[in-house]
Amino acid sequence: MKINLIIPSFYPATIYGGPIFSTLHTCKELAKLEGININVSTTNTNMHSKLDVETNKDIKFEDNFCVKYYDETKVDKFSLQLYLNVWKDIKSSDIAHIQAIFNTPVPISLFYAKLFKKPILLTPRGSLGEWCIENGSKFKTMWLKYLLKPLVKNITWHATAQQEKDEILAIYPDAKVEIIPNGIEYDKFQISNTLSKREYSRKFINQDIEPNKIIVSMGRLQKKKGFDILIDSFYETLKSFPNSILLIAGGNEGEEKNLKNQIKNLNLENNVFLIGAIEGQDKIDFLANADLFCLPSHNENFGNVYVESLATGTPIVASKMTPWSEAEDYDCGKWVENSIEETLKAMNEVLKKDRGTMRINSRKLAFKYDWKTIANNFKNLYEKILEQK
CATH class of the missing domain: 3.40.50.2000 (Glycogen Phosphorylase B;)
Structure with missing residues (x-):
């Protein structure tokens, strides 16, 4: 054939x-x-x-x-x-x-x-x-x-x-x-370098800090991905988890300037970082050592990066404009409306859960793919x- x-x-x-x-x-x-x-x-x-x-x-x-x-x-x-x-x-x-x-x-x-x-x-x-x-x-x-x-x-x-x-x-x-x-190449995403929060900060943002929580996102910097919603939600999350950081990885497709202005207007220059596109082992380490992956996209027919994060053992917050309702079935994340209020609520809820349990549950779901x-x-x-x- x-x-x-x-x-x-x-x-x-x-x-x-x-x-x-x-x-x-x-x-x-x-x-x-x-x-x-x-x-x-x-x-x-x-x-x-x-x-x-x-x-x-x-x-x-x-x-x-x-x-x-x-x-x-x-x-x-x-x-x-x-x-x-x-x-x-x-x-x-x-x-x-x-x-x-x-x-x-x-x-x-x-x-x-x-x-x-x-x-x-x-x-x-x-x-x-x-x-x-x-x-x-x-x-x-x-x-x-x-x-x-x-x-x-x-x-x-x-x-x-x-x-x-x-x-x-x-x-x-x-x-x-x-x-x-x-x-997904499931086995590939099981091999990661374990990094402390300080080592993680040095590696990906070149800063010698030890943040409270590390939240990450990934995707091309375009309006569809909802990064503006994520940044506003993260701003509120800092009230519950101060000194946390948000890293967004992805190449620019027209939104970088707007996102930088939003970060500046919210005085988040020391908490939110646009780090550009990453691939290979760096991408796996980036996902595996974070506390949470969040992408409140306006539309995804699948969204490979959600399952990649899950495969490394990192729970997700996905919008209802994506097909990731299973994250709730497997207790490895939340599936919510991509509003600031709902994204904030979901992030806080997942960050309060046991990280070890989230790691096991995340990998169980990813193995299906x-x-x-x-x-x-x-x-x-x-x-x-x-x-x-």
């Missing part, structure tokens, strides 16, 4: 965050399964630049897993090379698995897949959330109604959670939607789609 995965950007374009890693790991685990061959069609975009990769050529990542990067004619906008050539990749496949919605490779790939009568699995990657649509341009509504609607009839949609399925059905009521969550299980779920879905052809 040959799967052609069409996606606007791919590893090593890690600037795009969690989806890049989740797609990579899905492909790697799928390629290990008998009878599966993965061919990725993508571009060399890296948001504001281009990846240093060969283009228009199959690059072997692993056995049964190749990637072809098409050159971006205009960075992060469109690739003429992809438009002119991706039809060959789709025609030679058994299934076209298209990821994203508001990206130019999507409609052209849908068109070619329809033309060659290839079964289609479409993964919107959280782009159909109500908040994302309402706070986007009017062009998004036109894109969905006039460009995509004629092309998405009789296809299968992939959602990462029930919330995302509901978002798809709200726009396309007759859609056929299957749910498969993202996964091992990539091997996720890959098998995708294989079963691909086989089901082919049977229905």
